[in-house]
Amino acid sequence: MVKKTSKKFAELLRDKKTDLIFRRGDEISGKVILLSRSKILIDLQGIATGIVVGRELLNSPADLKVNDKIKATVYDAEDEEGNVILSFRGRREDGGWSGFDNSAELGKLIKVKVTEANRGGLLVIAGKTTGFLPVSQLSPKHYPRVEGGDKEKILSKLREFIGEELEVKIININRDNKDIIFSERAAKTETDKAKLKTLKVGDTVEGEISGVVDFGLFIHFDDLEGLIHISEVxxxxxxxxxxxxxxxxxxxxxxxxxxxxRISLSIKQKQKDPWIEKIKKYKIGEKVEGVVKRLTPFGAFIELKNGIEGLIHISEISDERISDPADILKLGDEIKAKIISMEPEEHKIGLSIKTLGKKKKLEKKSAAGLEQIEFLSAVTIKKLKNAGFDSLKKIAKAEAADLKKIEGIGEAKAKKILSLAKKAK
Incomplete structure (x- = not known):
């Protein structure tokens, strides 16, 4: 593919108005004329336009502004639009390279000083050589945890490291591009090994929260960091x-x-499990009362009187097949159910409404004997009575459409009430 040359630059060369020739590796200076997320354009003394794009943007100074004068290195003499492709990484010097080769091979730890920050990480210098420390390679202690991932806030936190010394390890060297990548995280892993040998499962540690995320808490202690997953809070x-x-x-x-x-921590395991004590008062087969707290496609979670939750699986809500628990139950409903299973260690109680409606001999009660339909809550019974259905006999003569007019009673629930009323009247 034949490269196009900018007209202005070609004419200048043809007219021999300048002896300027751009070669890969040359250091040149210019003025910033455009600054965006995708590219930086630099005016090269009115002769040509330089461009910095792609990964090279990560090495741009954090405080760079339009009209700033900047030095850069020629990466390629020309792109398809005639711009000179530039790199900020080329400003690095070769001094100390052989020493870094040995350090990488031997896995030595070295000290570097932070000189600049950009959205991708930190520019650091060791001796005469500049390298890059990506955000992802910062130690847990220094990693900028920002809620929502706000890029400006992350950059602000990274700038706080300018002037500081960090202990790092070389993880990549590219001689052609004069590119050195450092890792503080890898260096931290090396120094943590000795400390981890003294730490064992079951130990209690004391520290402070260094990060709060949706899935848990990061805790900094004894120059180490651990995670408390949200399930262990x-x-x-x-x-x-x-x-x-x-x-x-x-x-x-x-x-x-x-x-x-990686260190996993727990707050809750330092405390007695209150659930184990609360469940001791219950037994399989016992009838309980509770309130519908959550509805899911697979069932309903019921909060019992002492604050623990049990699950009524969708298959245990009604004798009839239902596709959605919300057809029968609503949030806040007070219901009666029977305990059909208990798994204390797993914090699980299985409940059932439909087992309360099994065929059995029912005593004839007064006209107000709606309580014979055991799965009905006191709230539903009150609604039925207020609507004029104050006896099983009246309910048995009704249609499902009549009961559906009452708030909180859907199609499936209406059919079940009618079925049980006809059996019990």
Whole structure:
């Protein structure tokens, strides 16, 4: 493919108005004329336009502005539009390269100083050589955890490291591009090995929250960092972890796992499981009352009187096949159910409504004997009575359409009430 040359540049060369020749590796200076997320354009003394794109943008100075004068290195003499392709990485010097080769081979740790920051990470210098420390290679302690991933806030946190010294390890060297990639995270792993040998599962650690994320808490302690998964924060359901916990909060936690340098911690395992005590008062076959707290496609979660939750699987709601628990149950409904299974260690109680409607001899009661339909809550019974259905006899003579007019009673629930009323009247 034949490269196009910008007319202005070609004419200048043809007219011999300048001896300027761009060669790969040359250091040149110019003025920034455009700054965007996808490219930087630099005026090269009115002779040509330089362009910085792609991965090269990661090496641009964080505080770069339009009209700033900047030095760059020629990466390629010309692109298809006649622009000179530039790189900021080429400003690095070769001094110390052989030493870095040895360090990489031997796995030595070295000190670097942060000189600049951009959205991709930190520009650092060791001796006479500049390298790049990507955000992803920062240690857990220094990683900029920003809610929502706001790029400007991340950049602001990265700029705080300018002037600081960090201990790093070389993870990649590209001699052709004079490119060195450092990792603080890899260096931290090396120094953590000795500390991890003294830490064991079951130990209690004390530290402070260094990050709050949707899936848990990061805890910094003894120059180490561990994660408390949201499932290990509390025995109760955590509705909003960002509201309950904040960076800087002091925390005591139990070490529950150490694997590949990762430390898993738990707050709740330092406490007695209240669920085990609460479930002791129940037994399989017992009838209980509760309130519908959550509805899912597979069933309904019922909060019992002492605060624990049980599940009524969709198959245990009605004798008739239903496709949605919401056809019969509504949030806030007070219901009666029977315990059909218990798994204390798994925090599971299985409940059933339909077992309450099994055929059995029912005593003849007064006209107000709606209580004979055991799965009906007190709220539903009251609604039926207010609608004029104050006896099983009246309900048995009704149609499903009549009952559906009552708030909270759907098609499936109406049919079940009619069926049980006809059996019991």
């Amino acid at each position: 509390s025995w109760d359901r955590v509705e909003d972890i960002h509201k309950d916990y904040h960076v800087g909060d002091k925390i005591k936690a139990k070490v529950i796992e150490i694997s590949d340098g």
